[in-house]
Amino acid sequence: MSATDLSPLLLEFPAPGVALLRLHRPQASNALSLELQALLSQRFSELGSDPEVRCIVLTGGDKVFAAGGDITSMAGVGPIDIVQRHTERVWAPIQHCPKPVIAAVCGYAYGGGCELAMHADLIVAGKSARFCQPEVRIGIMPGIGGTQRLLRAVGKVKAMRMALTGQPITAEEAWVAGLVSDLVDDDRVQAHALELAVSIAALPALAVEQIKEVILAGMDASLESALALERKANALLFASRDQKEGMQAFIEKRGARFEGC
Numbered sequence: 044m045s046a047t048d049l050s051p052l053l054l055e056f057p058a059p060g061v062a063l064l065r066l067h068r069p070q071a072s073n074a075l076s077l078e079l080q081a082l083l084s085q086r087f088s089e090l091g092s093d094p095e096v097r098c099i100v101l102t103g104g105d106k107v108f109a110a111g112g113d114i115t116s117m118a119g120v121g122p123i124d125i126v127q128r129h130t131e132r133v134w135a136p137i138q139h140c141p142k143p144v145i146a147a148v149c150g151y152a153y154g155g156g157c158e159l160a161m162h163a164d165l166i167v168a169g170k171s172a173r174f175c176q177p178e179v180r181i182g183i184m185p186g187i188g189g190t191q192r193l194l195r196a197v198g199k200v201k202a203m204r205m206a207l208t209g210q211p212i213t214a215e216e217a218w219v220a221g222l223v224s225d226l227v228d229d230d231r232v233q234a235h236a237l238e239l240a241v242s243i244a245a246l247p248a249l250a251v252e253q254i255k256e257v258i259l260a261g262m263d264a265s266l267e268s269a270l271a272l273e274r275k276a277n278a279l280l281f282a283s284r285d286q287k288e289g290m291q292a293f294i295e296k297r298g299a300r301f302e303g304c
């Protein structure tokens with residue numbers, strides 16, 4: 044086994060424009076240790092600024108996406124220690140990644156694992172996947188966006204039920220609630236996520252980036268403000284070469300050759 048294989052986070056480039064990040068702590072059910080969180084932060088910073096990367100797939104193992112935070116690193120610490128970890132800074136490169144992120148979830152995504160999946164723009168889940176925010180059962184609460192992203196994804200009452208009971212929901216329930224974008228057979232999760240990533244990577248990069256930015260920025264804005272953002276972003280794209288190429292290719296009934304500019 045190579046030193047790379049011993050890393051808790053593996054990076055592959057399975058297709059042009061596509062990066063695949065794999066959580067790799069099988070002995071700990073991919074629990075999000077401080078080291079793994081730091082590596083995720085570093086990799087997302089690098090991939091987010093890499094012009095060759097158009098889409099990122101984040102996955103775990105066949106039986107577990109991520110079990111949550113590493114409880115052993117939290118059990119004996121106090122509130123000042125937790126504050127000084129500044130998880131908001133560690134997770135910022137994931138939250139603000141300009142490239143589309145697809146979470147491919149097999150098995151369970153619990154606690155921090157569920158919160159990590161919710162940082163993605165699309166979630167592909169296997170039919171046996173489970174999503175859970177169990178923090179209340181050990182005397183704490185979600186602390187990496189679990190209350191707020193869950194609220195925005197599934198609404199108040201379903202978010203309340205998950206956070207207040209700590210009980211998991213099935214992939215089917217998550218799909219019906221709007222937490223999951225794609226529900227597939229377990230053995231198709233990574234392949235389906237990669238197919239989505241390849242299709243997105245082949246599209247005009249500036250348009251993809253602007254769509255993601257406007258959707259996320261508009262979520263917490265008034266409708267009028269969000270529509271103004273949309274109009275300006277759309278107008279900006281008319282300065283791109285890919286817009287000219289895309290429309291000309293449509294008129295000429297041929298495949299477009301996008302350059303990402």
